[in-house]
Amino acid sequence: MADSAITLRIKELGAQWEPYVIEQRRKFHAHPELGFEEVWTTEEIARELDAMGVPYERPLDTGVVATVKGTAPDAYRADGTPRRRIALRADIDALPVQEMTGAPYASEVEGKMHACGHDAHIAMMLGTVRVLQETRDALRGEVRVIFQPAEEISSGARALIEAGVLEGVDTIYGAHIWSDVKAGTVSAESGPRMANTDWFRVDIDGASAHGAMPHKGVDALVVGAEMIDALQVIVSRDVSPFEPAVLTIGEFHAGVAKNVMAGTAYLSGTVRTFNPELRVQLRERMERMVRMVAEAFGAEATFTWTPGNAALYNDPACAARAQKSIAAVLGPQALAHYEGTLSGEDFSEYLHEVPGVFAFVGARNPEAGADYPQHSCFYNIDESALVGGSMVAAQYAHDFLAGE
Numbered sequence: 001m002a003d004s005a006i007t008l009r010i011k012e013l014g015a016q017w018e019p020y021v022i023e024q025r026r027k028f029h030a031h032p033e034l035g036f037e038e039v040w041t042t043e044e045i046a047r048e049l050d051a052m053g054v055p056y057e058r059p060l061d062t063g064v065v066a067t068v069k070g071t072a073p074d075a076y077r078a079d080g081t082p083r084r085r086i087a088l089r090a091d092i093d094a095l096p097v098q099e100m101t102g103a104p105y106a107s108e109v110e111g112k113m114h115a116c117g118h119d120a121h122i123a124m125m126l127g128t129v130r131v132l133q134e135t136r137d138a139l140r141g142e143v144r145v146i147f148q149p150a151e152e153i154s155s156g157a158r159a160l161i162e163a164g165v166l167e168g169v170d171t172i173y174g175a176h177i178w179s180d181v182k183a184g185t186v187s188a189e190s191g192p193r194m195a196n197t198d199w200f201r202v203d204i205d206g207a208s209a210h211g212a213m214p215h216k217g218v219d220a221l222v223v224g225a226e227m228i229d230a231l232q233v234i235v236s237r238d239v240s241p242f243e244p245a246v247l248t249i250g251e252f253h254a255g256v257a258k259n260v261m262a263g264t265a266y267l268s269g270t271v272r273t274f275n276p277e278l279r280v281q282l283r284e285r286m287e288r289m290v291r292m293v294a295e296a297f298g299a300e301a302t303f304t305w306t307p308g309n310a311a312l313y314n315d316p317a318c319a320a321r322a323q324k325s326i327a328a329v330l331g332p333q334a335l336a337h338y339e340g341t342l343s344g345e346d347f348s349e350y351l352h353e354v355p356g357v358f359a360f361v362g363a364r365n366p367e368a369g370a371d372y373p374q375h376s377c378f379y380n381i382d383e384s385a386l387v388g389g390s391m392v393a394a395q396y397a398h399d400f401l402a403g404e
């Protein structure tokens with residue numbers, strides 16, 4: 001099938017702006033900032049938008065919300081509202097990871113790194129904005145571009161939604177650069193893509209005693225060890241093998257000295273599921289397990305559950321449209337099949353409010369050292385994938401706004 005006029009223009013502009021996108025990615029990569037601390041990042045994004053002549057607002061202290069207004073004859077109604085409005089979202093925060101890649105553009109900040117590729121998200125989205133701005137004569141509506149802070153601490157999306165960022169928005173598109181997907185391909189399948197992400201902590205109260213007189217206390221360390229064993233059994237014995245579920249205890253702390261029996265202990269971890277009922281069941285099962293184990297040992301335990309992001313489900317119609325956009329601008333061979341992941345993403349907050357789609361932009365290329373997992377201190381990407389991500393978002397925005 002021959003390329004449509006708009007796809008041809010997007011491809012031309014993509015080729016033109018690819019060096020810009022890579023340069024931006026390296027710039028942001030060198031200056032990582034953690035959630036809600038993205039002050040420099042925000043200033044830089046604003047500066048780039050100023051250079052493009054794209055208006056923006058800053059509803060929070062960090063992050064930017066830009067607007068690309070279509071100038072197609074029917075882009076706006078007589079009352080000034082757009083015919084259709086789509087939101088595009090890129091997250092902008094980094095992680096408390098010490099970078100070990102040795103790349104020439106590596107993090108210049110001790111202990112902080114763009115180890116999840118959000119630097120790439122900023123760069124790809126700036127590329128998208130450039131393409132949209134230069135093709136706005138064909139845009140039949142309005143594009144709201146959200147540069148979101150604080151995704152890694154599961155807070156930015158909620159804060160922006162409360163600030164009204166989805167008002168008047170018909171649909172939303174987001175993307176993650178992804179090391180489990182081959183560079184040059186993009187996955188945008190419908191259904192569950194990322195997991196319910198919940199957190200828990202167990203505080204155990206025993207009674208400390210001399211290490212040589214264990215019968216005079218209640219050993220919180222032993223109780224904690226039993227709990228760890230017991231909690232493992234929940235996923236292996238209580239959950240259907242056809243249901244994805246993960247229960248990971250990442251921390252266990254107890255004890256103060258070699259000859260003192262621990263009076264207190266705590267452990268904490270995370271639970272990942274897709275199924276909302278299983279999410280509730282696991283919480284109840286864990287709470288009961290913790291209470292009963294503590295009781296059996298004569299200790300007391302407090303179970304604290306902190307709900308995180310809900311699972312991320314792609315809307316079937318939006319996913320189908322996104323796959324068409326990917327095939328149009330990158331070719332049908334660029335459609336990736338990816339099973340999804342039990343990691344979490346606060347993009348799900350937007351999808352609670354409006355239908356949308358979240359794509360995985362492949363950046364995996366072992367020959368370029370780009371095969372470490374997200375959040376690794378060696379994490380890197382195949383930069384040749386970036387401009388494809390820019391073009392897919394631009395094509396998708398055009399395609400949605402052109403729809404009836």
Ligand code: NI
Pocket residue numbers: 116117118151176
């Ligand atoms: Ni991420």
